[in-house]
Amino acid sequence: MQTLTVGLADRSYPIHIGTGLLECAELLLPHLPKKRCAIVTNTTVAPLYLAQVQGLLESSGVSVVPVILPDGEQYKTFETLNLIYDALLTHRCERSTPLIALGGGVIGDMTGYAAATYLRGVPFIQIPTTLLSQVDSSVGGKTGINHPLGKNMIGAFYQPKAVIADTVTLNTLPDEELSAGLAEVIKYGLIRDLPFFEWLEGNIDKLLARDPAALQYAIARSCRNKAEVVAADERETGERALLNLGHTFGHAIENGMGYGAWLHGAAVAAGTMMAADLSQRMGWLTAADVARTRILFERAKLPLTPPQLGVEQYLNLMGLDKKVEGGKLRFVLLKSIGQGLVSEAPADLLRLTLEAVHV
Amino acid sequence: MQTLTVGLADRSYPIHIGTGLLECAELLLPHLPKKRCAIVTNTTVAPLYLAQVQGLLESSGVSVVPVILPDGEQYKTFETLNLIYDALLTHRCERSTPLIALGGGVIGDMTGYAAATYLRGVPFIQIPTTLLSQVDSSVGGKTGINHPLGKNMIGAFYQPKAVIADTVTLNTLPDEELSAGLAEVIKYGLIRDLPFFEWLEGNIDKLLARDPAALQYAIARSCRNKAEVVAADERETGERALLNLGHTFGHAIENGMGYGAWLHGAAVAAGTMMAADLSQRMGWLTAADVARTRILFERAKLPLTPPQLGVEQYLNLMGLDKKVEGGKLRFVLLKSIGQGLVSEAPADLLRLTLEAVHV
Numbered sequence: 272m273q274t275l276t277v278g279l280a281d282r283s284y285p286i287h288i289g290t291g292l293l294e295c296a297e298l299l300l301p302h303l304p305k306k307r308c309a310i311v312t313n314t315t316v317a318p319l320y321l322a323q324v325q326g327l328l329e330s331s332g333v334s335v336v337p338v339i340l341p342d343g344e345q346y347k348t349f350e351t352l353n354l355i356y357d358a359l360l361t362h363r364c365e366r367s368t369p370l371i372a373l374g375g376g377v378i379g380d381m382t383g384y385a386a387a388t389y390l391r392g393v394p395f396i397q398i399p400t401t402l403l404s405q406v407d408s409s410v411g412g413k414t415g416i417n418h419p420l421g422k423n424m425i426g427a428f429y430q431p432k433a434v435i436a437d438t439v440t441l442n443t444l445p446d447e448e449l450s451a452g453l454a455e456v457i458k459y460g461l462i463r464d465l466p467f468f469e470w471l472e473g474n475i476d477k478l479l480a481r482d483p484a485a486l487q488y489a490i491a492r493s494c495r496n497k498a499e500v501v502a503a504d505e506r507e508t509g510e511r512a513l514l515n516l517g518h519t520f521g522h523a524i525e526n527g528m529g530y531g532a533w534l535h536g537a538a539v540a541a542g543t544m545m546a547a548d549l550s551q552r553m554g555w556l557t558a559a560d561v562a563r564t565r566i567l568f569e570r571a572k573l574p575l576t577p578p579q580l581g582v583e584q585y586l587n588l589m590g591l592d593k594k595v596e597g598g599k600l601r602f603v604l605l606k607s608i609g610q611g612l613v614s615e616a617p618a619d620l621l622r623l624t625l626e627a628v629h630v
Numbered sequence: 631m632q633t634l635t636v637g638l639a640d641r642s643y644p645i646h647i648g649t650g651l652l653e654c655a656e657l658l659l660p661h662l663p664k665k666r667c668a669i670v671t672n673t674t675v676a677p678l679y680l681a682q683v684q685g686l687l688e689s690s691g692v693s694v695v696p697v698i699l700p701d702g703e704q705y706k707t708f709e710t711l712n713l714i715y716d717a718l719l720t721h722r723c724e725r726s727t728p729l730i731a732l733g734g735g736v737i738g739d740m741t742g743y744a745a746a747t748y749l750r751g752v753p754f755i756q757i758p759t760t761l762l763s764q765v766d767s768s769v770g771g772k773t774g775i776n777h778p779l780g781k782n783m784i785g786a787f788y789q790p791k792a793v794i795a796d797t798v799t800l801n802t803l804p805d806e807e808l809s810a811g812l813a814e815v816i817k818y819g820l821i822r823d824l825p826f827f828e829w830l831e832g833n834i835d836k837l838l839a840r841d842p843a844a845l846q847y848a849i850a851r852s853c854r855n856k857a858e859v860v861a862a863d864e865r866e867t868g869e870r871a872l873l874n875l876g877h878t879f880g881h882a883i884e885n886g887m888g889y890g891a892w893l894h895g896a897a898v899a900a901g902t903m904m905a906a907d908l909s910q911r912m913g914w915l916t917a918a919d920v921a922r923t924r925i926l927f928e929r930a931k932l933p934l935t936p937p938q939l940g941v942e943q944y945l946n947l948m949g950l951d952k953k954v955e956g957g958k959l960r961f962v963l964l965k966s967i968g969q970g971l972v973s974e975a976p977a978d979l980l981r982l983t984l985e986a987v988h989v
Contacts, residue, residue, distance in 0.1 A: 349708060360779040363949070388747070391774060391785040392865070415750060420719040426750040427786060506751070590722070 292437040311382040312373040313342040345531040355385040369394035375401035383414030387429035400440040402452025406493035451536025453571040459496040465609025517543030523588035540573040550604040651796040670741040671732040672701040704890040714744040728753035734760035742773030746788035759799040761811025765852035810895025812930040818855040824968025876902030882947035899932040
């Protein structure tokens with residue numbers, strides 16, 4: 272087991288990464304002094320891991336309120352959030368009752384948001400069970416839900432007390448979700464860690480084969496990269512925006528196709544290739560760099576062809592993105608592999624990138 | 631004009647109190663560098679003050695998105711909150727677009743919660759137009775909405791950038807709402823400021839006559855009391871609980887009668903008399919203290935007779951209150967006039983207090 276600390280002063284917390292951690296009660300019990308918690312999970316994860324975690328806690332004398340939600344990004348809504356509140360209120364959960372998120376990014380985001388807002392804030396612990404949530408949403412405290420007019424439009428910055436990432440849970444992850452997680456792993460290499468990008472070029476096949484040691488290394492290095500960024504810029508006023516590489520385009524893909532049609536990680540990969548294209552047009556990335564990026568994504572079995580939504584529809588969808596400031600569109604682009612930057616892009620170059628999707 | 635500062639490190643903010651402040655653009659403009667804002671108000675306050683504030687800002691080049699909600703505690707719901715989000719998204723309000731709450735406590739609580747959660751947090755300015763909101767909800771950062779199973783169950787701690795309390799707006803306040811605000815003013819005297827309680831005994835008639843100087847003094851002294859408490863205990867782990875004097879009983883009254891049937895301040899006054907009764911049974915307040923308290927509330931024209939909901943119904947309603955910890959009921963009680971404390975109360979004394987309501 273490896274343990275990292277996300278350094279955020281009085282909101283610092285540990286991330287434990289390893290094999291078999293779901294059997295380690297001692298990682299959870301220090302956060303449950305009142306011997307009571309609610310576990311929020313979904314209909315896919317519950318049959319796999321709920322009984323294990325619930326049994327572990329109950330055998331240590333902890334009473335558990337299980338809350339099982341429907342599975343999928345399309346349920347990241349007010350209505351589903353209300354199912355959590357209803358369960359907490361019906362069982363009279365109190366300010367000291369922690370919520371444990373057991374599942375992927377949607378469960379983590381919604382449980383974190385429920386924890387941020389139930390009784391104006393209760394403790395929150397994350398047990399991410401997908402690669403994407405282990406390397407991305409488990410670090411940084413972004414929580415929230417979607418709105419019919421935009422993804423993640425309603426939310427809060429709220430830090431967990433601890434994150435427990437067990438690589439064993441990745442053995443039940445569908446292949447395409449493993450690949451979606453790798454998209455975010457590769458992203459850390461692209462924006463700030465060239466040696467890690469090179470390590471991934473040498474180890475991507477081990478990761479696809481779910482080699483535990485390789486997974487633990489990749490998760491820990493990803494989390495450390497994200498933790499360094501978040502510690503420097505918790506509320507995304509500067510460097511943290513780099514983490515959104517591929518996300519402006521990716522959100523447009525997800526939103527334009529209907530939430531849930533594209534996996535978030537896959538949309539980010541396709542969006543990252545659009546950002547790479549724009550970076551090349553800005554004169555930064557070489558054609559060889561773009562090809563090298565594409566090859567690593569392809570080896571990770573990620574779909575890289577964005578849907579042909581039409582140039583105007585892309586522009587419209589991107590205009591709603593949270594990164595709009597003063598009506599100007601700013602992008603996370605790449606100076607080189609391993610060096611991201613935030614920049615405004617000329618509208619004509621942006622159009623060329625969008626038109627290239629449609630040829 | 632008087633200006634107080636609520637001292638909360640990097641979340642500190644000023645409260646301006648005076649006559650005619652709604653005509654002072656210079657109090658608002660420093661918080662609107664992007665020359666854009668949304669004003670959230672309700673159908674009662676909009677005809678009185680929206681045109682004035684909107685016109686003031688527009689004549690300074692600020693574009694305003696007005697959001698007009700239905701009026702009343704019964705609308706402090708998810709559905710109404712969504713009207714705010716819908717308006718902000720439809721008008722593409724950004725992370726830098728402040729929300730201005732123009733109205734009473736419900737508008738302040740809902741607008742603050744919308745500001746805390748829209749795009750994970752946007753700036754927030756309060757223009758409270760009722761006495762209750764000027765002395766209570768404008769200080770402390772509690773925001774939120776009700777849930778069918780309990781009042782203020784969903785919310786966040788979120789501080790405004792500034793509060794502007796114009797005593798002129800109290801001239802349009804119905805008499806019973808002025809009295810409801812005085813209940814909270816008197817509360818500050820009871821829990822921590824005997825000299826203020828004595829000042830109120832001497833000046834309650836001036837306040838009822840809406841004397842501007844008396845109002846400004848009472849509002850400023852109330853805010854200073856609350857600000858001192860909040861600065862010492864922002865997230866209500868200790869002393870801040872004193873501010874809830876009368877609220878455990880008061881919430882039971884409001885909830886039991888249906889939100890909106892009793893004004894919050896009136897319920898707090900009746901609840902405070904129940905807390906005073908329990909304090910007397912604990913051997914702390916004398917019969918004379920209880921009578922003195924009752925007389926001041928009566929002079930403020932507050933209804934003090936709690937509804938006869940039944941002892942078991944009271945216990946049930948109080949069991950849902952956020953102050954439940956480990957199943958034990960804790961109360962804010964009075965050692966003496968001017969000295970509140972948080973204490974557990976024996977169940978038999980609590981029952982006697984509740985039975986006294988039903989004779």
